[in-house]
Amino acid sequence: MCQTCLSWYARCAAPYLVHAGCSANAFAHMRRRMIPLARGVVVEVGIGSGLNLPFYDASSVKRLVGVDPDGTMLGMATRQSRSLPFHVECIRAGGESLPLADGFADTVVVTYAFCTIPDPQAALDEIRRVLKPTGQLIFIEHGKAEGRLCREWQERLNRLWGRLAGGCHLTRDPLRLMRGAGFRVIEAEHGRFPPLFWQLGSHHAGIAAVD
Numbered sequence: 001m002c003q004t005c006l007s008w009y010a011r012c013a014a015p016y017l018v019h020a021g022c023s024a025n026a027f028a029h030m031r032r033r034m035i036p037l038a039r040g041v042v043v044e045v046g047i048g049s050g051l052n053l054p055f056y057d058a059s060s061v062k063r064l065v066g067v068d069p070d071g072t073m074l075g076m077a078t079r080q081s082r083s084l085p086f087h088v089e090c091i092r093a094g095g096e097s098l099p100l101a102d103g104f105a106d107t108v109v110v111t112y113a114f115c116t117i118p119d120p121q122a123a124l125d126e127i128r129r130v131l132k133p134t135g136q137l138i139f140i141e142h143g144k145a146e147g148r149l150c151r152e153w154q155e156r157l158n159r160l161w162g163r164l165a166g167g168c169h170l171t172r173d174p175l176r177l178m179r180g181a182g183f184r185v186i187e188a189e190h191g192r193f194p195p196l197f198w199q200l201g202s203h204h205a206g207i208a209a210v211d
Contacts, residue, residue: 046113
């Protein structure tokens with residue numbers, strides 16, 4: 001595919017395809033379980049099209065700041081946020097450089113985003129910075145499969161998949177990334193995706209705190 005076509009696809013098609021794919025029940029089930037755990041001032045890194053927004057507990061969230069580098073997806077999230085009963089601010093920025101003060105957040109939420117952030121280690125350093133010392137990171141991610149055969153196919157598909165799915169990497173290990181950045185995983189569950197999403201590998205969800 002030519003560079004012009006790739007650029008058009010990334011701007012005009014990929015955001016809507018990613019939104020449609022991530023709206024599936026396999027993702028909604030985990031969002032429904034984890035997102036209501038967010039409390040206080042919440043920062044969502046990689047808010048995307050706002051698919052988490054309906055699952056926040058309005059009685060527990062004081063304020064939500066959603067951050068995403070994709071203007072198209074951020075526009076979708078902004079439109080959806082207008083119906084929420086708590087204040088939502090959407091900011092266009094990358095996870096590696098959050099325009100927020102130190103110790104700003106009680107909760108940081110990251111869902112299916114460590115796979116797309118170009119430098120996840122830098123983003124985790126920023127998350128540590130903006131979290132209060134007693135704050136928590138709520139995560140839902142996919143990553144490297146446990147089975148050898150699936151891992152091999154993930155490696156083969158990784159480059160093409162990234163072009164089609166908004167820069168998504170199939171072979172990252174989100175738990176290893178978090179631990180390497182100084183987070184302690186205090187609650188986690190692991191599972192597999194249904195056959196339609198086999199290429200996404202392992203499904204992880206949980207809570208982490210600054211170690």
